Amino acid sequence: MRIGIFGGSFDPVHSAHIQMALGAKLQLNLDELFLVPTRPWQKTARASDEDRLEMLKIACAPYSSHLKIDTRELVRAGQSYSIDTIFSFRKQFGLDCKLFFVMGADQWRNLTTWVQWQRFPELTNLAVFKRNGIAFSDPYKAKYKVLPASDSKNCSAFGGIFLLNLPEQDVSSSAIRQILFQEPSRSSSIVGLDPNVHNYILEHKLYLPREGSHKA
Numbered sequence: 001m002r003i004g005i006f007g008g009s010f011d012p013v014h015s016a017h018i019q020m021a022l023g024a025k026l027q028l029n030l031d032e033l034f035l036v037p038t039r040p041w042q043k044t045a046r047a048s049d050e051d052r053l054e055m056l057k058i059a060c061a062p063y064s065s066h067l068k069i070d071t072r073e074l075v076r077a078g079q080s081y082s083i084d085t086i087f088s089f090r091k092q093f094g095l096d097c098k099l100f101f102v103m104g105a106d107q108w109r110n111l112t113t114w115v116q117w118q119r120f121p122e123l124t125n126l127a128v129f130k131r132n133g134i135a136f137s138d139p140y141k142a143k144y145k146v147l148p149a150s151d152s153k154n155c156s157a158f159g160g161i162f163l164l165n166l167p168e169q170d171v172s173s174s175a176i177r178q179i180l181f182q183e184p185s186r187s188s189s190i191v192g193l194d195p196n197v198h199n200y201i202l203e204h205k206l207y208l209p210r211e212g213s214h215k216a
Helices: 015-027 049-063 082-093 105-109 117-123 173-182 195-203
Strands: 002-008 032-037 098-103 125-129 146-148 161-164
Touching: 002 015, 002 082, 015 032, 015 049, 015 098, 015 125, 015 161, 032 049, 049 195, 082 098, 082 117, 098 105, 105 125, 117 125
Parallel strands: 002 032, 002 098, 098 125, 125 161, 146 161
Antiparallel strands: none
């Protein structure tokens, strides 16, 4: 079995997240791709766990046959780290499962700040989206093979690094939050934001200016 894990704060979820998940599932020929909403340990989420999960459900609804949502990080007691989630998936699906931990370019660039990042390849394959024009840097110093996703067909259950390709989208959660901060009542479309997710944000009054804050 081939299982993908794609974690993120999804604060809010946007089109690039969905396209990355779909792209990883296709390029790695996955049986299942799980989107795992996380509690960011290096920063504070702007929306609650419940709201981020609901927005993710809305965004994934049109792709329910391709994408699954897994809430284990939200229900886990105490601080949760990616290494815990990888351990949990490995235990659930067994030693023979070909596991892939999917990462964006920014996540990969900051990997060495993550808890027990050195152990990731001992438990899973890593699948990384390349960014055009930026040289690929390997924090594992060639200890593990770095191969294109097309070479993952006969890979091992763990220990490989595979490079994914996807047309870049100029969209980010922080940029969307900034627009909503500047225009809290905006009902016109926002690039990269699912209209149904946007409606949820407006209905639940998310990403409003905080008391004492000032618009730029």
